[in-house]
Amino acid sequence: MITPAAVGTADKVVHEIRRKQRADGPATVLGIGTANPETCMSQDEYPDYYFRVTNSEHLPHLKDRLKRICKKSGIEKRFMYVLNDEVLEAHPEFTDRNLPSLDARVEITSKAVPELAAAAATKAIADWGRPATDITHLIFSTYSAVKAPSGDRYLASLLGLRPTVSRTVLSLHGCYGGGRALQLAKELAENNRGARVLVACAEMTLIAFYGPEEGADDTMIGHALFGDGSGAVIVGADPDDAVERPLFEMAFASQTTVPDTEHLITMQHNMGGMDYHVGSGVPEIIGSNIEQCLVDAFDSIAVKAKWNDLFWAVHPGGRRILDVIQEVLGLGDGSLAASRKVLREFGNMSGTTVVFVLSELRRRFEANGVEGAEWGALMAFGPGVTMETILLRIASGLKKN
């Protein structure tokens, strides 16, 4: 017969096993790296390039529209793999979404996307300062390379990760992919003592590059805003101060789905690549919901926050998204400077972009010091409409600067 005392002892043993498996402190950003394809184009030149290579000069009104959107985009340049002339010379079918081309696109991206991710991850690992074989978990997020075995396997082999690394792929989360991946990394790091999680996000617009069509407004907006890039972050708890440099603690993370908005941002593979839709009300929907996400998040950790005292890592989905957020939260002009700079220099690289913003914030804190800064908010938005919120706190490695 099992006595209550024996049950009590067993419970204590299980409790102790669970306690020992978990980290003591919060998940912390320990390294960041970013990378882009070699080819870059100024936003001013893009409409001429795009209409020339897609043989669309017979649609001048659409070209004018693209020019208008480019001018208002807040973007100065973007990096894109597809700008490499050889790609379109070898695959003229990529310029027409009505021609079958998904196989050829996936063939290219299933190699090129993990390779771009490896470039960013190599920098993040060097920044972290420990060997790649110390990585215990890999989270790879992309919408651009859907295939199995998927890019995480290739990425792990490019980086020389250990065969027992625990891999997860996030696919088609679009612009909130980076936020989602970081939240999962937080859960893994806090629930597995000693875990070191590599988050790698990489996006290539090649999967959705094609010529303009009458009435297809989304094509214009996508080709005006989206760029290619990769961002990687090492996340772990209880840092070893002798070799690791804690940058940002991740104090709290949540996800909110805005009801009745599933039609607003969509992505779907088809025989000619990937179709997408970006509804016109997206900035306003985000603007109407962002404050509640922040209030709920800060209430959860019982911190009274003033929006203008925070540092901000907001996904720059488009210039207007940043304008609306700044207005509804009553933020001062410089608050979203890191997001605006990333938008200006790289465009919207979907889920990857928020890692670039985090990297830019870190650069600013290292250059100017952290005085007056303690709490910050990382926010990312995408299909759903889904809003990711992560509350950040400046960690000791940035304070030492």
Ligand SMILES: CC(C)(COP(=O)(O)OP(=O)(O)OC[C@H]1O[C@@H](n2cnc3c(N)ncnc32)[C@H](O)[C@@H]1OP(=O)(O)O)[C@@H](O)C(=O)NCCC(=O)NCCSC(=O)/C=C/c1ccc(O)cc1
């Ligand atoms: C820079 C914009 C596009 C324009 O600036 P504006 O201050 O609003 O200027 P206007 O009001 O004068 O609009 C300029 C033109 O843009 C058009 N426009 C204004 N939003 C729209 C609109 N959603 N649709 C299609 N025309 C529009 C607008 O109709 C107008 O056309 P036109 O009258 O012919 O000059 C601005 O509206 C803006 O930042 N919008 C936010 C874009 C946005 O929602 N981004 C978040 C979602 S992105 C996402 O989920 C990514 C998915 C993805 C998918 C595929 C990939 O490869 C990669 C990623």
